[in-house]
Amino acid sequence: MTCEKIRExxxxxxxxxLDEKSLGDVQAHLASCVACREELETxxxxxxxxxxxxxxxxxxxxxxxxxxxxxxxxxxxxxxKTRASVGQAISAWFGRLMPRRPAYQFALSLMLVGAGLGxxxxxxxxxxxxxxxxxxxxxxxxxxxxxxxxxxxxxxSPSERLKGVSWSAQLKQPDEKILxxxxxxxxxxxxxxxRLAAVDALYFFYDYPxxxxxxxxxxxxxxxxLVQLSLIDLLVEIRERRAADALRRLIxxxxxxxxxxxxxxxxxxxxx
Amino acid sequence: MEEVRDGQVxxxxxxxxxxxxxxxxxxxxxxxxxGVSEDLVQDVFFRILKYRKTYQGQSKFTVxxxxxxxxxxxxxxxxxxxxxxxxEQFEEAASPEPLPAEKMDAEVDIALLREALSGLSLKKREIxxxxxxxxxxxxxxxxxxxxxxxxxxxTVHRAIKDLxxxxxxxxxxxxx
Numbered sequence: 001m002t003c004e005k006i007r008e009x010x011x012x013x014x015x016x017x018l019d020e021k022s023l024g025d026v027q028a029h030l031a032s033c034v035a036c037r038e039e040l041e042t043x044x045x046x047x048x049x050x051x052x053x054x055x056x057x058x059x060x061x062x063x064x065x066x067x068x069x070x071x072x073x074x075x076x077x078x079x080x081k082t083r084a085s086v087g088q089a090i091s092a093w094f095g096r097l098m099p100r101r102p103a104y105q106f107a108l109s110l111m112l113v114g115a116g117l118g119x120x121x122x123x124x125x126x127x128x129x130x131x132x133x134x135x136x137x138x139x140x141x142x143x144x145x146x147x148x149x150x151x152x153x154x155x156x157s158p159s160e161r162l163k164g165v166s167w168s169a170q171l172k173q174p175d176e177k178i179l180x181x182x183x184x185x186x187x188x189x190x191x192x193x194x195r196l197a198a199v200d201a202l203y204f205f206y207d208y209p210x211x212x213x214x215x216x217x218x219x220x221x222x223x224x225x226l227v228q229l230s231l232i233d234l235l236v237e238i239r240e241r242r243a244a245d246a247l248r249r250l251i252x253x254x255x256x257x258x259x260x261x262x263x264x265x266x267x268x269x270x271x272x
Numbered sequence: 273m274e275e276v277r278d279g280q281v282x283x284x285x286x287x288x289x290x291x292x293x294x295x296x297x298x299x300x301x302x303x304x305x306x307g308v309s310e311d312l313v314q315d316v317f318f319r320i321l322k323y324r325k326t327y328q329g330q331s332k333f334t335v336x337x338x339x340x341x342x343x344x345x346x347x348x349x350x351x352x353x354x355x356x357x358x359x360e361q362f363e364e365a366a367s368p369e370p371l372p373a374e375k376m377d378a379e380v381d382i383a384l385l386r387e388a389l390s391g392l393s394l395k396k397r398e399i400x401x402x403x404x405x406x407x408x409x410x411x412x413x414x415x416x417x418x419x420x421x422x423x424x425x426x427t428v429h430r431a432i433k434d435l436x437x438x439x440x441x442x443x444x445x446x447x448x
Contacts, residue, residue: 007429008422008425008426008429010429011410011424011425011426011428011429012410012425014428014432015403015410017409017410039433042433042436043429043432043433043436045436046432046435046436046439047404047432049381049385049439050385050404050405052378052381052382052385053301053382053385053386053405054382055293055297055405056296056297056300056306057293057296058292058293058296058306058309058310058313059306059310061310062292062296062310062313062314063288063292065310065314066285066288066292066314066317067285069314069317069318069321070281070282070284070285070288070321073281073321074281074282077281192351
C-alpha cells in the first residue's frame with residue numbers, strides 16, 4: 001500500500017477507530033517505512049499531549065441563570081396557552097350566536113349597524129361633554145404609550161429594548177422624554193441592532209431641533225460601521241447641513257472603516 | 273429532546289446537566305474566556321428552547337446541539353470588533369518567550385498548548401476540538417459540518433500536524 005493510502009488512515013488510528021485488517025496494514029507499512037513511522041509518532045505524541053489540557057468547571061452562576069431562564073420560558077408558554085384558550089372560548093361563543101343561513105347573517109349585520117348608528121346619534125346628542133372625555137382618554141392612552149416606550153428602552157434584554165424603539169417610533173407627537181431616551185439609546189446601547197433601530201425610529205422625528213442636533217453629535221460617538229453608515233444616510237437624506245463638519249471630522253479618523261469613509265465622502269459632497 | 277420539543281420544556285434540565293460542562297469547555301477552548309463561554313452556553317440552551325420545534329429525531333441530539341453551538345460562536349465572533357487574538361483573550365496568557373525545555377512545568381505546557389491551538393484556523397480548531405475533546409465520531413462531525421467524512425479525517429490529520437509544528441516553534445525547537 002502506498003504511503004498516501006496509509007496516511008489517510010492516521011486520523012482513524014489516533015481515535016483507535018481502525019478495524020483489525022486496516023490496523024494490520026498500517027503496522028506492516030510502518031515496519032518498513034521510516035517517514036510514515038516518524039509522522040505517526042509526531043501526530044500521536046501531540047494527540048496524547050492534548051490530554052493535559054484540563055477540563056474546567058463553569059461557575060455556579062451558569063446553572064442558576066439556566067434555571068431562571070427555563071422558569072421564565074415555561075411561564076411565558078403557560079401564559080400564551082391561557083391566552084389562546086380564552087380567545088378560543090370567546091370566538092366559540094360568538095360562533096354560536098351567529099345564524100347559519102347567509103341571508104340571516106346579512107340581516108343580523110344590518111341590524112347591528114343600524115343599532116350602532118342609532119346609539120351613536122343618541123349618545124352624541126345627549127352628552128355634549130363626551131368630546132372632551134374622548135380627548136382626555138386619548139391623552140391618557142398617549143401618556144401610557146410614552147411611559148411604556150421609555151420603560152421598555154430601559155430593559156436589560158435587547159429584544160425588549162428593540163420593542164421600546166418600535167413603540168417610540170409609533171408615537172405621533174413624542175414628548176421630550178421619549179426623544180431623549182431614543183437619542184440616549186442611539187449613543188449608549190451596547191447592542192448594534194438596537195442602535196440601528198433607534199436610527200430608523202429617529203428618522204420619523206427629524207423635524208424636532210433637538211433630534212437633528214443629537215443625530216449630528218451622535219456621528220462622532222458611533223463605533224459600529226453599520227450604525228455609522230445608517231446615520232450618514234439619514235443625515236444626508238434630511239439634508240442636515242450642520243452634519244458637514246461632523247462628516248469632515250469623521251473622514252479624518254484614521255481608524256475609520258473604508259466603506260464608511262467612502263460613504264461619508266459621498267455624503268459630504270451631497271451636502272455641500 | 274423529543275419530549276422538550278413536544279412541550280415538556282422542563283426536561284431540558286436533564287440535557288443541560290448532561291452537556292453543560294462539555295459545552296463550556298468547548299467554548300472555553302475556542303474563545304479562551306470563561307465569562308464569555310458561560311454566556312455562550314446559556315445562549316445555546318436558550319436557542320434550543322426557541323428552536324426546539326425544528327429538532328428532527330433522526331439526527332443525534334449532540335450533532336444538533338453542536339450545530340447550534342457553532343452558530344452561537346460565529347455570532348459571537350461577528351459581534352467582536354476589533355477581533356482580539358485568542359492568546360490575548362485568555363486570562364492566563366502564555367509567555368510569548370520560548371522557554372528552555374527543562375524549565376517547563378505542566379502549567380507552562382498547558383499555556384503553550386493553548387497558544388498553539390489558537391494558532392490553528394477556526395475550522396481546524398473546531399474539528400480538532402470536536403474529535404479530541406467532545407468525543408464526537410468523525411461520522412457525526414461530517415454530519416454536523418455538512419461535508420464528507422474523508423474531508424473531516426484529512427482536516428484532523430492536517431490540524432494535528434500544524435499543531436505539532438506550532439507547538440514545537442513555541443517551545444523554541446525546530447519544526448519536525
